[in-house]
Structure formats: structure tokens, C-alpha cells
Amino acid sequence: MEKRLLLGDEAIALGAIHAGLSGVYAYPGTPSTEITEFIQSNKLAQERNIHSRWSTNEKTAMEAALGMSYAGKRALVCMKHVGMNVCADAFVNSAVTGVNGGLVVLAADDPSMHSSQNEQDSRFYGKFAMIPIFEPTNQQEAYDMMADAFALSEKLHLPILMRVVTRLAHSRAAVEIKDPIAENGLNPDSGRHWVLLPGIARKQYLGLVEKQAEMLNVAEASKYNMSKVKKAKTGIVACGIAYNYVCEAIGTDAAVVKVSQYPLPEKQIRQLAESCEELMIFEDGQPVVENDVRAILGTGYTVKGRLTGDLPRTGELDPDNVAKALGVATELTFAPAKNLANRPPQLCKGCGHRDVYTALNQVAAEYPNHRIFGDIGCYTLGALPPFQSLASCVDMGASITMAKGAADAGLFPSIAVIGDSTFTHSGMTGLLDAVNENSNITVVISDNLTTGMTGGQDSAGTNKFEAICLGLGVDPAHVRVVVPLPQNMEEITKIIREEIEYKGVSVIIPRRECMQTLQRHLREKKNK
Amino acid sequence: MKKDIILCGVGGQGILSIATIIGQAATEAGLYLKQAEVHGMSQRGGDVQSNLRLSTEPIFSDLIPKGKVDMIVSMEPMEALRYLPYLAADGVVVTNSKNFVNIPDYPDAAAVEQELKALPKSVLLDIEDLAKQTKNPKGANMVLLGKVAAHLEILSADQLRNAVSRIFQRKGAEVVESNLKAFDLGLNA
Numbered sequence: 119m120e121k122r123l124l125l126g127d128e129a130i131a132l133g134a135i136h137a138g139l140s141g142v143y144a145y146p147g148t149p150s151t152e153i154t155e156f157i158q159s160n161k162l163a164q165e166r167n168i169h170s171r172w173s174t175n176e177k178t179a180m181e182a183a184l185g186m187s188y189a190g191k192r193a194l195v196c197m198k199h200v201g202m203n204v205c206a207d208a209f210v211n212s213a214v215t216g217v218n219g220g221l222v223v224l225a226a227d228d229p230s231m232h233s234s235q236n237e238q239d240s241r242f243y244g245k246f247a248m249i250p251i252f253e254p255t256n257q258q259e260a261y262d263m264m265a266d267a268f269a270l271s272e273k274l275h276l277p278i279l280m281r282v283v284t285r286l287a288h289s290r291a292a293v294e295i296k297d298p299i300a301e302n303g304l305n306p307d308s309g310r311h312w313v314l315l316p317g318i319a320r321k322q323y324l325g326l327v328e329k330q331a332e333m334l335n336v337a338e339a340s341k342y343n344m345s346k347v348k349k350a351k352t353g354i355v356a357c358g359i360a361y362n363y364v365c366e367a368i369g370t371d372a373a374v375v376k377v378s379q380y381p382l383p384e385k386q387i388r389q390l391a392e393s394c395e396e397l398m399i400f401e402d403g404q405p406v407v408e409n410d411v412r413a414i415l416g417t418g419y420t421v422k423g424r425l426t427g428d429l430p431r432t433g434e435l436d437p438d439n440v441a442k443a444l445g446v447a448t449e450l451t452f453a454p455a456k457n458l459a460n461r462p463p464q465l466c467k468g469c470g471h472r473d474v475y476t477a478l479n480q481v482a483a484e485y486p487n488h489r490i491f492g493d494i495g496c497y498t499l500g501a502l503p504p505f506q507s508l509a510s511c512v513d514m515g516a517s518i519t520m521a522k523g524a525a526d527a528g529l530f531p532s533i534a535v536i537g538d539s540t541f542t543h544s545g546m547t548g549l550l551d552a553v554n555e556n557s558n559i560t561v562v563i564s565d566n567l568t569t570g571m572t573g574g575q576d577s578a579g580t581n582k583f584e585a586i587c588l589g590l591g592v593d594p595a596h597v598r599v600v601v602p603l604p605q606n607m608e609e610i611t612k613i614i615r616e617e618i619e620y621k622g623v624s625v626i627i628p629r630r631e632c633m634q635t636l637q638r639h640l641r642e643k644k645n646k
Numbered sequence: 647m648k649k650d651i652i653l654c655g656v657g658g659q660g661i662l663s664i665a666t667i668i669g670q671a672a673t674e675a676g677l678y679l680k681q682a683e684v685h686g687m688s689q690r691g692g693d694v695q696s697n698l699r700l701s702t703e704p705i706f707s708d709l710i711p712k713g714k715v716d717m718i719v720s721m722e723p724m725e726a727l728r729y730l731p732y733l734a735a736d737g738v739v740v741t742n743s744k745n746f747v748n749i750p751d752y753p754d755a756a757a758v759e760q761e762l763k764a765l766p767k768s769v770l771l772d773i774e775d776l777a778k779q780t781k782n783p784k785g786a787n788m789v790l791l792g793k794v795a796a797h798l799e800i801l802s803a804d805q806l807r808n809a810v811s812r813i814f815q816r817k818g819a820e821v822v823e824s825n826l827k828a829f830d831l832g833l834n835a
Contacts, residue, residue, distance in 0.1 A: 121673075123669055123670075123673050123679070148685055149685060151685075152685075232684060233685070285682055285708050285709060286708070288682060288683050288684065288685055289680060289681060289682035289683070289697075289708035290669065290679070290680065290681040290682075290683075291678075291679060291680045291681075291705075291708075292673065292678070292679065359708065362706040362707045362708065363706070363707050363709075365706040365707075366706045366707035366711065367711075436709050436711075437707045437709055437710070437711035437712075438711055438712050441711060448711060448712050448713055449713050450712055450713045450731055451713060451733065451734065451735040452730040452731055452733050452765075453730070453731065454730060454731055455727035455728065455730045455761060456757075456761060457724065457727060457753035457754065457757045457758045457761050458724060458727050458728055458753065459724070459749055459751045459752055459753055460693075460749070461656065461691075461692050461693040461724075461725075461748070461749055462692055462749075463657065463690035463691055463692035464690055464691045464692070464748070465690065465691075466690060466691070496690065499690065503750075573685075
């Protein structure tokens with residue numbers, strides 16, 4: 119059998135292709151980006167013409183995938199955890215409509231916030247939508263599960279949520295590869311269950327509730343949920359990669375239920391509880407299973423985990439905090455070094471965002487009450503030294519709408535800085551709100567012609583920004599384009615000053631290619 | 647036998663290429679391997695690290711526990727110090743000796759060097775200086791890999807050397823040659 123060294127993300131991608139995938143829909147987001155990138159460059163995916171172009175945001179991705187499922191084909195949606203918030207409307211309702219072709223939604227969680235603004239646990243979304251959840255333990259399971267998830271989706275006529283965390287998404291191991299199966303043919307549905315008018319939705323929702331018993335049976339019989347029930351003081355429930363840390367600390371002989379498919383296999387959990395004095399729950403992310411196990415066993419039974427302080431309440435699990443919870447001492451020889459400083463990430467040398475912040479800081483200094491609202495991307499680093507320009511960074515698109523709300527409250531000058539890709543993702547609608555009320559804000563769309571933070575993916579609005587702003591109704595005299603370079607500082611600061619002084623919505627578009635993609639393009643040219 | 651390695655440096659210095667080559671050699675040798683890396687925000691001039699685990703037995707955790715690292719391989723001396731609590735009692739540090747200063751509070755370079763040299767097992771090498779001899783300044787990471795090859799044990803220098811050839815093959819014979827030269831300089835330094 120062929121073995122390949124794959125990142126968790128790549129194993130998911132290849133697993134999906136080999137499971138007869140017809141389309142992946144996604145917006146880039148760490149740690150999920152490599153799934154779609156792998157499909158874009160995979161030979162078989164190219165031969166099969168599998169859809170893999172980036173979507174404008176997670177909601178458009180989720181809806182397009184649902185459309186492909188409606189048409190009878192298998193579709194995958196990929197995003198980072200916070201993308202689930204963006205697509206939540208479509209996601210939750212897709213459990214009510216049900217699916218035709220298999221539909222898998224992949225959420226990559228980022229506990230410890232390596233590259234994120236929160237550590238929300240996507241399993242809550244799966245429970246909320248009342249659909250099955252897969253949580254692979256390793257790269258091999260990630261690959262194998264895709265075929266099973268698509269098959270289960272078609273069997274239950276429900277979307278499946280697959281949840282991974284950073285340490286699996288971005289870790290490499292050898293994976294055994296199977297033969298690919300064919301794609302589904304075109305087979306559009308024609309049922310009325312896709313029309314969620316209240317009368318139909320009520321029936322569909324009741325059907326979803328009635329499917330829960332079958333879902334539980336499937337999870338309890340799943341080959342991915344392994345249990346070793348035996349007499350022990352502490353029984354272990356370990357979810358996904360947490361199981362690896364448990365094995366690392368105490369080997370594979372413990373009394374354990376390994377959970378990789380939900381709903382939680384209640385039968386096995388009860389059996390384990392009966393043969394042990396207490397249970398300890400190991401799960402990466404939030405204490406989802408810990409609470410569920412408490413609900414299953416009642417208050418008389420001791421359940422330990424993140425909520426009892428046996429494991430840290432926040433941050434990812436690792437071999438050290440898991441070993442400590444299991445009473446295995448870590449032997450350290452070396453203390454932390456003395457000659458050590460933090461080395462935070464920073465904007466690249468020559469990056470256009472640098473010139474944007476230099477100019478903004480220079481003009482903003484003339485207005486002691488100014489605030490600059492930031493957004494999500496490389497340019498969020500403008501909050502750190504040496505610039506320290508930004509007052510906020512909340513979610514995709516929030517710079518424009520927060521600037522508007524603050525301006526509504528009387529703040530002046532109220533400035534927003536947003537990247538090109540973030541603007542098309544979720545900034546456009548907020549700009550329309552501002553235009554409709556002629557809010558007194560200055561919006562800077564720092565356009566580097568790419569989705570930079572995640573490694574330089576295509577940006578949905580490239581070459582369309584002036585047209586979008588004009589189309590939304592921004593006064594043409596107040597849509598200004600500049601080239602962010604040190605030698606243009608005089609012009610840029612003059613324009614910023616003019617647009618701050620203009621009472622209404624103005625948009626300044628500093629446009630210069632990202633240094634990373636520029637260097638890549640130069641290399642490609644040289645190699646031709 | 648197993649080898650737990652932390653590869654580290656500053657974003658853009660090429661630690662992932664080192665990981666790729668060791669990974670290729672390990673796969674060819676039929677070893678079990680897990681390699682966790684960091685993508686995204688931290689790649690922008692910040693500290694980066696990768697946990698690389700090689701073993702003749704199956705590996706569970708993608709991350710290495712503290713106090714168990716057999717080798718810290720670093721493209722930058724202060725970055726090597728960042729992971730000291732992970733180093734096993736008999737672990738070795740193999741690092742570039744040239745400081746990469748892109749922060750205002752970088753500690754005293756001599757103190758960094760002294761702290762590294764005070765460790766029971768450490769190897770400091772000016773890999774950038776050696777790379778210049780190959781007329782391939784970007785080959786500094788291959789010089790470091792060569793030095794690693796001299797200490798790795800679980801893979802031989804020949805196995806790693808072959809993997810260097812294999813990885814750079816599609817970039818042409820010239821690129822293979824200059825990277826092998828860098829590798830050998832490190833190996834014999």
C-alpha cells in the first residue's frame with residue numbers, strides 16, 4: 119500500500135479527493151488554508167476538474183457547497199473556527215434542509231490562539247445544529263474519515279462537521295493511501311424539504327430531532343470510538359488528539375474511551391464509569407464533553423477536567439499538562455534561559471502596510487482625539503510597536519462598522535483600516551450602512567492584491583475596489599488611490615488630511631503588491 | 647531508538663526546509679515520523695519552531711514533552727535558548743552562532759554565546775560564513791543540516807545527503823550540487 123507524508127490538512131484534502139469530492143469551497147484561514155491549497159494543486163483534482171477556487175467568505179462557501187450537494191455531488195467546506203460564526207446561518211439551516219450529495223464542513227480550531235482572536239470550540243456548533251461530528255486523532259484517521267463522513271452524510275441526509283485543531287492540521291505523518299472512488303453524477307434534488315417555509319421547516323426540524331437516536335447508535339458503533347473498559351481508579355475519556363497525549367504519558371493500557379465521533383458514545387462512557395471510581399476528561403478546546411459526561415452520569419459521580427482545575431481552563435492540551443493531570447512527573451534538567459527576549463511577528467521589510475501606518479500616524483498626531491479601528495490580517499500587526507496605530511481588532515469587517523458606530527457617538531476623526539480581502543469578505547455591507555447615513559468616517563482599504571496573512575491566496579476583489587466603492591454610493595471625489603511608498607509620503611499624508619476633513623464617507627486605497635507574493639512572482643518569472 | 651528534535655529560528659530562515667529533508671530521509675529509511683510546525687502569523691519575522699520526532703516505534707504525540715528533546719537545531723543562537731526547558735539531560739544543541747537582531751531588546755550577544763557554551767553539549771557554527779564559500783548564501787540551512795548529520799545517529803550522513811539530492815532534484819543539477827557542497831561543509835566543520 120502506498121504511504122505518503124502528509125500534513126493533517128493535506129490528509130483531509132486527499133481523503134476528500136479520493137472519496138469522490140466534486141468541489142471544495144473555502145475562505146483562507148489558519149490552520150485550515152492548506153486543505154484547499156492542496157486540492158488546487160493536486161493532479162487528480164485537476165483532471166477531475168474539482169472546484170477549488172476561493173470563496174469570498176465562509177458564508178458564500180457554505181451556501182455554494184450546499185448547492186453542489188443539492189445537485190447530488192459531494193462537497194467540502196473548509197474554514198478556521200471563527201469562520202463558523204460567519205457561515206452559521208447557512209450551516210445550522212443545512213441540518214434542517216438536509217443534504218442530497220454528501221456534505222462535510224471542516225472547521226479547524228485554534229486552541230491557544232496561535233493565529234486567532236479566540237479559542238471557540240466548533241463542536242458546540244455541531245451540537246447546536248444537531249449533526250454528527252468527526253474529530254480525528256491522527257493524520258491517518260483524518261484521511262480515512264473523509265470517505266466515511268461523506269457516506270454517513272448521504273446515509274443520514276445530513277451535513278457532517280469535521281473538527282480538527284492546529285496541532286493536527288499542521289503536523290505531518292505518514293498516511294496509507296487508498297484507491298480513489300468516482301464522483302457522484304449530477305442528480306438534482308426536487309424535494310420540498312429545501313424550502314424552509316415555517317410549515318415545511320417545522321416538519322424538517324422534527325425529523326432532525328427524530329434522527330438523533332440513529333445518530334447516537336451510529337456513533338456508539340463507530341470504529342473511530344474505541345473503548346477499553348476495565349477496573350481502575352480513574353477512567354479516561356480522551357477526544358481526538360488528546361488521546362495521543364494520554365498514550366504518550368501512560369501508554370495504551372489505561373481504562374479509556376477514545377472519542378473521535380459524536381454524539382458522545384453514551385453507552386461506552388457509562389460502562390467506563392461503572393468500572394472506575396472517577397472519570398477524567400481530556401479534550402482540546404472548551405469543556406464540551408466534560409459537561410456532557412456530567413449530564414450523563416449525574417452529580418453523584420466525580421468527573422475531572424478543565425472545569426475542576428485538573429487541566430488548564432484555557433489553552434491547548436500538550437504532553438506536559440496531560441502528564442501532570444495523570445500524575446506523571448516531568449523531569450526538567452534545564453531552567454528557562456536567562457538571555458532571552460520575545461520575538462513577536464512583524465510586518466515584512468518593504469511592506470506597503472508600513473507606509474500606510476507611517477502616514478496615518480503622522481496625520482493622526484494632528485488630531486489628539488483620533489481613533490483608528492483595525493481589522494483582521496497582516497496589518498493587524500500595526501497595533502504593535504513600532505506603529506501602535508490601532509485601537510481595535512475584533513472580527514472580519516469590524517473596522518468599518520465600529521468606526522461608523524463611534525462616529526455616530528460623536529468621535530472625530532474616526533478611521534478604519536481594512537485589507538482588500540477582508541473588505542470583500544465582510545467590509546462591503548458595513549460601508550453601505552455608512553454611505554446610507556453619510557457617516558463621518560475615513561476608510562483605508564490597504565490593498566496588497568492578495569490575502570497576505572495566510573500566505574498569498576487570490577483576493578476576491580482585486581481590480582474591483584474603486585468600482586465596488588462607487589457602486590455602494592461613495593462620492594467619486596472621495597475615493598482616492600495612492601501608492602504606499604516612502605517617496606510618496608507627502609502626497610499620501612495630504613490626501614489623508616483632506617479626507618479626514620471631508621464630512622462624510624471617504625475611502626483611501628493605498629495599493630501596492632504584497633512583498634511575499636511579489637518575490638514569489640519574480641521567482642516564477644526567473645524560472646520560466 | 648528514537649530522536650526528538652526541535653528545529654527553530656526566525657520566520658523565513660528556512661527551518662521547514664531542514665524538516666522536509668530530514669522527513670524525506672526518515673521516510674526512505676522506514677522510520678516513524680511526526681512533525682508539527684507553525685504556520686500563519688508567527689511566520690512574519692517572529693520566532694518559529696517545529697517539533698520533529700523520529701522513531702523505530704510508533705509515535706503518539708505530535709508534540710515533544712518538556713525535558714525529552716534529544717537535539718535542538720537552531721538557525722539563530724538566542725532562539726536555541728528559548729527551548730532549553732525541553733532539552734533532555736543528555737540532549738545536544740546545534741546552532742548557528744550568528745545573531746539575528748530584529749528586536750530592540752535583543753540580549754547581549756556575548757552573553758547568549760556564553761550561556762550556550764555553558765551547556766553540557768552544544769555546537770556553535772557560523773553557518774552563514776560557511777555558506778558564503780559555496781556562493782550560495784541561502785544554503786546556510788544546509789550547512790546546519792550537515793552539522794546535524796554528524797550528531798543525529800538515527801539517520802546516517804549518507805541517508806541525509808541522498809535526501810538533499812532528492813528534494814532539490816527538480817530544481818536542477820546546479821542547485822543540487824551547491825546544496826550538497828553546503829551540507830558537506832557543515833558535516834566536516
